[in-house]
Amino acid sequence: MDPTVDFLAAAIRIATPLLLAALGEMLTERSGVLNLSVEGAMLAGCLASALGAHWSGSPYFGLATGALGGLAVATVFSLVAIRGRVDQVIVGTALTLGTIGVTGLWYRWAFGAEGLGLTLPTVVWTPTVIAGALVVTVSVLLRSTIGLRLRAVGESAVAARAIGIGVERYRAAATAVGGLLAGLGGATLVLGQVGTFAERMTAGRGFIAIAIVVLGRWHPIGVMLAAVGFGALTALQFAFQAVGIALPYQLFLMLPYLVALAALAGFGWRARAPADLGRSLS
Amino acid sequence: MRITLLLLLVTLVACGRARPAGDGAGGETFRVGLITPGSVADAAWNEGAYRGLMAIRDSLGVEVSHVEARTPGEQEEALRAYAAQRYQLVFGHGFEFQQPAERISAEWPNTVFIVTSGERVQGNVAPLVFRIEEGTYLAGLVAGGLSKTGKIGFVGGIELPPIRRGYEGWVNGARRMNPGIETRLTYLNTFDDAAAGREAALAMIRVGVDMLHHNADAAGVGLFQAAKEQPGVFVFGANADQSRLAPDRVVGSAIIDLPRAFLTVAREVKDGRFSPKVESFGLAGGVIRYLANPSLDSLLPGTVRTALAAAADSIAAGTLLPVPR
Numbered sequence: 001m002d003p004t005v006d007f008l009a010a011a012i013r014i015a016t017p018l019l020l021a022a023l024g025e026m027l028t029e030r031s032g033v034l035n036l037s038v039e040g041a042m043l044a045g046c047l048a049s050a051l052g053a054h055w056s057g058s059p060y061f062g063l064a065t066g067a068l069g070g071l072a073v074a075t076v077f078s079l080v081a082i083r084g085r086v087d088q089v090i091v092g093t094a095l096t097l098g099t100i101g102v103t104g105l106w107y108r109w110a111f112g113a114e115g116l117g118l119t120l121p122t123v124v125w126t127p128t129v130i131a132g133a134l135v136v137t138v139s140v141l142l143r144s145t146i147g148l149r150l151r152a153v154g155e156s157a158v159a160a161r162a163i164g165i166g167v168e169r170y171r172a173a174a175t176a177v178g179g180l181l182a183g184l185g186g187a188t189l190v191l192g193q194v195g196t197f198a199e200r201m202t203a204g205r206g207f208i209a210i211a212i213v214v215l216g217r218w219h220p221i222g223v224m225l226a227a228v229g230f231g232a233l234t235a236l237q238f239a240f241q242a243v244g245i246a247l248p249y250q251l252f253l254m255l256p257y258l259v260a261l262a263a264l265a266g267f268g269w270r271a272r273a274p275a276d277l278g279r280s281l282s
Numbered sequence: 283m284r285i286t287l288l289l290l291l292v293t294l295v296a297c298g299r300a301r302p303a304g305d306g307a308g309g310e311t312f313r314v315g316l317i318t319p320g321s322v323a324d325a326a327w328n329e330g331a332y333r334g335l336m337a338i339r340d341s342l343g344v345e346v347s348h349v350e351a352r353t354p355g356e357q358e359e360a361l362r363a364y365a366a367q368r369y370q371l372v373f374g375h376g377f378e379f380q381q382p383a384e385r386i387s388a389e390w391p392n393t394v395f396i397v398t399s400g401e402r403v404q405g406n407v408a409p410l411v412f413r414i415e416e417g418t419y420l421a422g423l424v425a426g427g428l429s430k431t432g433k434i435g436f437v438g439g440i441e442l443p444p445i446r447r448g449y450e451g452w453v454n455g456a457r458r459m460n461p462g463i464e465t466r467l468t469y470l471n472t473f474d475d476a477a478a479g480r481e482a483a484l485a486m487i488r489v490g491v492d493m494l495h496h497n498a499d500a501a502g503v504g505l506f507q508a509a510k511e512q513p514g515v516f517v518f519g520a521n522a523d524q525s526r527l528a529p530d531r532v533v534g535s536a537i538i539d540l541p542r543a544f545l546t547v548a549r550e551v552k553d554g555r556f557s558p559k560v561e562s563f564g565l566a567g568g569v570i571r572y573l574a575n576p577s578l579d580s581l582l583p584g585t586v587r588t589a590l591a592a593a594a595d596s597i598a599a600g601t602l603l604p605v606p607r
Binding site: 006007010014015017061075099107108111117143189193194195198199200201203229234238241243244 | 323324325345354435465466467468469471472474476477478480481482484485487488491500501503504506507510524526527549559
């Protein structure tokens with residue numbers, strides 16, 4: 001194949017799980033909820049998709065169970081942080097750490113302590129198509145009445161409540177959608193790429209997704225551009241190492257993160273987070 | 283609500299970290315602890331150690347325990363926890379345990395600390411040195427003989443000295459069959475990210491690499507998936523027999539028989555015959571091996587077969603150094 005096409009394919013492949021998770025987190029944050037358990041929801045999605053695809057033999061069923069895995073983590077977050085009004089940062093972090101343990105334990109319980117190397121059926125481009133369709137859907141939805149209310153909840157929960165919007169209901173719904181998408185992102189890693197589960201296989205992608213939300217300025221198109229940009233830099237990093245350029249490989253490993261940092265420093269100052277982000281309704 | 287949160291945190295953290303078993307009393311029963319730097323479900327380096335621990339339990343009838351510790355702080359703490367519970371033998375499974383073990387060993391003179399892939403003896407800390415390059419040399423030799431494009435690639439997790447040596451053995455082996463072979467090397471900076479392993483492999487395949495080898499534990503699994511997707515690409519397993527990960531694409535594996543090495547040392551310590559020394563294992567003792575995948579055996583031309591056998595003999599006899607010092 002044409003090297004440029006190959007490179008773009010790699011960039012989009014790498015971007016897809018990030019884009020799905022970041023879109024979900026963007027919706028969650030637009031409702032005023034800072035959910036740091038994206039990494040955990042993605043990892044839960046990885047395991048749930050592996051279990052689902054293994055059990056049913058169908059990758060599509062696996063994608064669905066993966067999304068539900070993410071939803072499970074988001075539901076716990078919702079109950080404790082939104083309904084219970086416990087500090088969102090702490091709940092999100094604890095959930096991510098907890099999910100790392102739980103998924104590892106569950107995987108070994110299901111497949112044995114040495115259970116690596118499942119041969120799961122894979123679908124390469126389906127998640128990308130879903131992600132693309134979602135970017136459009138979310139862009140449209142944000143302009144609808146529901147979208148307007150969601151944004152009102154994120155900007156000023158008190159004002160939104162005053163005009164009769166069910167703030168916590170909107171926040172719980174946005175968090176649930178965020179969990180579904182993060183789970184789907186995790187499922188993409190398993191069923192779109194690796195074909196098996198490995199413990200901690202998300203390797204920080206959930207946190208990168210949160211950064212992508214900021215880079216994309218809480219807008220679906222921006223989030224998509226940021227995710228694809230990050231995917232392209234990561235693909236470039238692998239390409240540089242594979243070509244064998246005589247520079248320390250650490251430079252290449254740093255590349256996507258350095259550029260992301262520079263972009264945040266460069267344009268970040270103009271971006272504005274939802275005003276009530278991370279604040280419980282008091 | 284704060285209490286609920288606290289409980290949640292405690293539960294979650296408890297789920298995330300297994301703790302050494304045992305009640306911490308007495309030194310009558312012989313107890314062996316293992317600390318791995320990653321998950322034992324990696325089909326490679328850590329799985330081998332876990333099998334070794336199970337072999338010790340079954341063959342010697344002693345008590346065993348295992349924990350995972352990933353960061354230097356956790357690793358030192360885990361070593362200390364076993365020693366404090368009077369474990370007689372503790373394996374720190376990897377080069378990264380050398381310094382933590384040396385720091386704490388003087389406080390616990392009755393515990394033997396074995397650092398797998400460690401580098402030197404100090405007090406009651408002793409390394410198991412695996413001449414991993416002897417196995418990767420043979421894998422490289424086969425790869426050099428089979429490569430149609432003249433390009434081979436290696437994916438490493440993190441650049442640690444044993445991984446570097448394995449890479450050098452792989453390259454030197456390939457050069458023996460094809461002095462003009464081109465080699466590629468990528469580090470992932472992770473041992474967990476299997477998707478990154480796959481992308482690194484695909485990037486190499488794009489520039490013409492058709493023979494791949496790795497030392498990246500669970501992240502290395504991505505290479506096998508990449509090879510399955512691309513026609514004419516073959517992989518060599520690392521540390522354990524990995525042919526089951528892609529039965530029609532794995533030519534062979536450079537393995538370390540960790541159970542055999544672990545059992546040898548545990549037996550010596552239990553019988554009181556152990557004295558701290560550098561225990562070095564290679565092809566000669568059978569701990570390091572190159573294991574061909576029988577179902578792909580027909581791929582190998584006679585010349586490669588002959589060269590493989592000859593090189594294995596010279597390495598075992600000590601007349602061929604895979605990585606000159």
